[in-house]
Amino acid sequence: MARARFIEDLVAEQAGHGLTQYVILGAGLDTFAQRRPEIASRLHVFEVDPPGPQAWKRQRLDELGFGTPEWLHFVPVDFEARESWLDGLRKAGFDESKPAIVVSTGVSMYLSKEANAATLRQVAALAPGSMFAMTFLLPLDMAEPDVRPGLEMAEKGARAxxxxxxxxxxxxxxxxxxxxxxxxxxxxVSAADLTERYFKDRPDGLRPPINAEELLLAQR
Structure with missing residues (x-):
C-alpha cells in the first residue's frame, strides 16, 4: 500500500507540473482511474494488460456503472505472443512527442533480467521528461528475518x-x-524511505516490510 501511495502521489505531482500521460504496465485491477478521477481526468491514462483479464475488468466496470471515460485507454497486449506494449500504446493514441510517467509494479520478478533491461531501454527512449517507477524484489538473502518466511512462501506459490x-x-x-x-x-526508494514518509508518526507502530519489494524511480 505504501508503494501504491508513493506512485499515486508522484502521478499527482507530475500532473500538477503539466504532465498529461500516465501508463500502467500490467495494470490488472488497478483502480486509480475510478478512485482518483479528479487527477486521472486531467491525464490520458493508458492501462496495459493481457486481453482476457482486461476484457473482464472492462465488463465489470460497465456493470458497476463506471464505464470508460474518454481519457481512460485500455491497451490489450498479449505478452506471451511477444506483442509490443509500445505498439499497443501508439494504436491507443499515445503521443510519443510528449513525456509520460510509466509505472510497473509487481511485474519485474516474473521477467528475465534481459526483459527488464529491454523495458528500461524502451521507457528511456520516450520523450525527455518521462519518468519510470517500478518495483523489484531483493534477493531473498537480503530480506529481514521476519520478512523472509513470507517471501519464501510467495516464491514457492508462484513457482507452483x-x-x-x-x-x-x-x-x-x-x-x-x-x-x-x-x-x-x-x-x-527503499521501504525505510516509505516508512519515513508515510508511517513516521503512526501511534500503532504499523510499518511496511523492510528489505522485500523495493522501488526504482528513474527520469529521462
Whole structure:
C-alpha cells in the first residue's frame, strides 16, 4: 500500500507540473482511474494488460456503472505472443512527442533480467521528461528475518502456479541498469524511505516490510 501511495502521489505531482500521460504496465485491477478521477481526468491514462483479464475488468466496470471515460485507454497486449506494449500504446493514441510517467509494479520478478533491461531501454527512449517507477524484489538473502518466511512462501506459490519469480535485484544493480538504459537520473526508494514518509508518526507502530519489494524511480 505504501508503494501504491508513493506512485499515486508522484502521478499527482507530475500532473500538477503539466504532465498529461500516465501508463500502467500490467495494470490488472488497478483502480486509480475510478478512485482518483479528479487527477486521472486531467491525464490520458493508458492501462496495459493481457486481453482476457482486461476484457473482464472492462465488463465489470460497465456493470458497476463506471464505464470508460474518454481519457481512460485500455491497451490489450498479449505478452506471451511477444506483442509490443509500445505498439499497443501508439494504436491507443499515445503521443510519443510528449513525456509520460510509466509505472510497473509487481511485474519485474516474473521477467528475465534481459526483459527488464529491454523495458528500461524502451521507457528511456520516450520523450525527455518521462519518468519510470517500478518495483523489484531483493534477493531473498537480503530480506529481514521476519520478512523472509513470507517471501519464501510467495516464491514457492508462484513457482507452483507456473509463474515463478526469476529475477531479483540488489538496489545498486537496479539503479545501474536504469542508467545504462539511458536514464539521466535513477534512484532507489527503499521501504525505510516509505516508512519515513508515510508511517513516521503512526501511534500503532504499523510499518511496511523492510528489505522485500523495493522501488526504482528513474527520469529521462
Amino acid at each position: 502456479s507456473g509463474t515463478p519469480f526469476i529475477s531479483f535485484f540488489k538496489p545498486q544493480e537496479m539503479v545501474q541498469m536504469a542508467r545504462d538504459a539511458g536514464f539521466s537520473d535513477a534512484r532507489h
